Amino acid sequence: MILFDFGYERAATAEEAVARLARLGDDARLLAGGTDLLPNMRAELAMPATLVSLEGIACEPPRALADGSIRIDALTRLADLERAPLIAERLPMLAAAARAVGSHQIREMGTIGGNLCQETRCLYLNQRHDYQFAPPCFKRGGECCYPFPRNKSDVCWSVHMSDVAPALIALDASLEILGAGGTRRAGIEDLFSGSGLRPLTLGPAELLRSVTVAPRPARWGWGFHKSTVRGGLEYGMSVCAVALRLEPDGRTCAEARIALGAVRERPLRSPKAESLLAGSVLDPARLTQAATAGAAEANPLPHHGFTKRHLSDNLKIYLRRTLEQALSRAREEEGAC
Amino acid sequence: MLRSDPQARAALKAPAQVVSLRVNGEWREIAVKPRVTLVEAIRDLVGLTGTKASCESGTCGACTVLLDGRPVVSCLTLAVACDGMEVRTVEGLTDGEKLSALQEAFLEYGAVQCGFCTPGMLMSATALLERDPKPDRETINKALEGNLCRCTGYNGIVDAVLAASGQTRPRKE
Numbered sequence: 271m272i273l274f275d276f277g278y279e280r281a282a283t284a285e286e287a288v289a290r291l292a293r294l295g296d297d298a299r300l301l302a303g304g305t306d307l308l309p310n311m312r313a314e315l316a317m318p319a320t321l322v323s324l325e326g327i328a329c330e331p332p333r334a335l336a337d338g339s340i341r342i343d344a345l346t347r348l349a350d351l352e353r354a355p356l357i358a359e360r361l362p363m364l365a366a367a368a369r370a371v372g373s374h375q376i377r378e379m380g381t382i383g384g385n386l387c388q389e390t391r392c393l394y395l396n397q398r399h400d401y402q403f404a405p406p407c408f409k410r411g412g413e414c415c416y417p418f419p420r421n422k423s424d425v426c427w428s429v430h431m432s433d434v435a436p437a438l439i440a441l442d443a444s445l446e447i448l449g450a451g452g453t454r455r456a457g458i459e460d461l462f463s464g465s466g467l468r469p470l471t472l473g474p475a476e477l478l479r480s481v482t483v484a485p486r487p488a489r490w491g492w493g494f495h496k497s498t499v500r501g502g503l504e505y506g507m508s509v510c511a512v513a514l515r516l517e518p519d520g521r522t523c524a525e526a527r528i529a530l531g532a533v534r535e536r537p538l539r540s541p542k543a544e545s546l547l548a549g550s551v552l553d554p555a556r557l558t559q560a561a562t563a564g565a566a567e568a569n570p571l572p573h574h575g576f577t578k579r580h581l582s583d584n585l586k587i588y589l590r591r592t593l594e595q596a597l598s599r600a601r602e603e604e605g606a607c
Numbered sequence: 608m609l610r611s612d613p614q615a616r617a618a619l620k621a622p623a624q625v626v627s628l629r630v631n632g633e634w635r636e637i638a639v640k641p642r643v644t645l646v647e648a649i650r651d652l653v654g655l656t657g658t659k660a661s662c663e664s665g666t667c668g669a670c671t672v673l674l675d676g677r678p679v680v681s682c683l684t685l686a687v688a689c690d691g692m693e694v695r696t697v698e699g700l701t702d703g704e705k706l707s708a709l710q711e712a713f714l715e716y717g718a719v720q721c722g723f724c725t726p727g728m729l730m731s732a733t734a735l736l737e738r739d740p741k742p743d744r745e746t747i748n749k750a751l752e753g754n755l756c757r758c759t760g761y762n763g764i765v766d767a768v769l770a771a772s773g774q775t776r777p778r779k780e
Contacts, residue, residue, distance in 0.1 A: 271644070271647065271663060272642040272644070273642075274642065275621040275640065275641075275642055276621055276641055276642060277621050277641060278621070278624070278641035278685070278687050301685075301688075304683050304684065304685065304688075305665055305680075305683055306684070307664075308644075308683045309664040309665060309683065312663065312664060313664075321723075322639065323687075323688055325688050349677075366691075372665075372753070373665075373667060373668065373752050373753025373754075374678060374731060374734075374751070374752060374753045375665070375671055375678050375679055375680045375731070375753045376665060376680070376753060377677050378677040378678055378679055379677075379680070379683065387682070392686070398626075466653075479718070501752075502749070502752030502753075503752050503753050503755075512779050
């Protein structure tokens, strides 16, 4: 039950949605699947005066472009993404990431654009505030970050929990962003600001329209793992996504892209771990070394009751396993060629 | 995002909108404010109380209904967003007094204890069987992951879905 009134407008096209956002100003929010925004509104973490609904905008299924890259409409529901034959065949990593999100119902409602643009989370921030008094933390307009009271009062340490974002970062996706002045393109990493207060770099009247993934090179392999307690319907403890490309000899790594989710205010790359892998022969010792470096540089924030020590150990182990997964897939593909 | 101006908010009178819903095959017109969720509309305005509202934050799945064939949690769906859509609730599964095969299987396999999660379970399972008539155990587990049950331990429910899809397992007597 949402306890405050708000207006509701439907946009028929993406351009109209942006025009409405520009007219309504800061107090309006876009509504796609609603699985992140509506719980936040129910907890009064977001209190927009108007919702601009995107349900009326036609959403085209994922399609291959002339240059071989794949364009995914931001309004594509995660369940449709998971089931799309094109995605299953060409980007199985993205299908796995979509399948890892929430529950069956959440995936039938939530969109890929909404998953990227979700709010960051923190146990203190996301507790119920309507029937109990908890002093508002910095993100709710208070004076202090209560979960980390000894930290500076202008830093919000909430965590970005998207499962799809790390996979798209490992795949080096690019975004099409529609604003009042027209369309601009951005790399997916530029979408995230790294601040818990405003996790996205989108302007007030901008809309994420589509995600494009370039064609995969030869001899590449992927690995994806979301650590959870129950195995479904929960936010990840950590999310590891890896894309490896091998040299023609099948042993040396040509390029590695590692992305970690649910660790910090934004999904992270692991530059040190990547540089340890690139150009070197991938033996088990090297993978372990890279995973240890990746866990150390991620420096995860404690979230959802997991301690930093626990999350670091988790990353060390699952990043290594994800790297092994990616390596064996890259070798399999080479064998198939 | 987190700012709110109480005066501006009090001045805002969001008008009700008329929404046409096809609930279990019958068209209904209801007037709802934008803040009314689909589960509130179904229970309070349409009067079908089979659909349960529990966590109201998309966690428990008790409010699952089929919206144009998709299983959705109706507590996170705004009723105004469902204009012209088809809603199927647990009441729509029966044919008069006759229970559907899935409901019969739930009874037979002891998949119902307190019964609060059952309407949501039935709707999720119905959506699964419409998409995949012969699901295996793992597929059923994945499809029902968004429906929490605190009584049965889930095995009875999964057995019932397997039985309803014609893949009966011998019952332990």
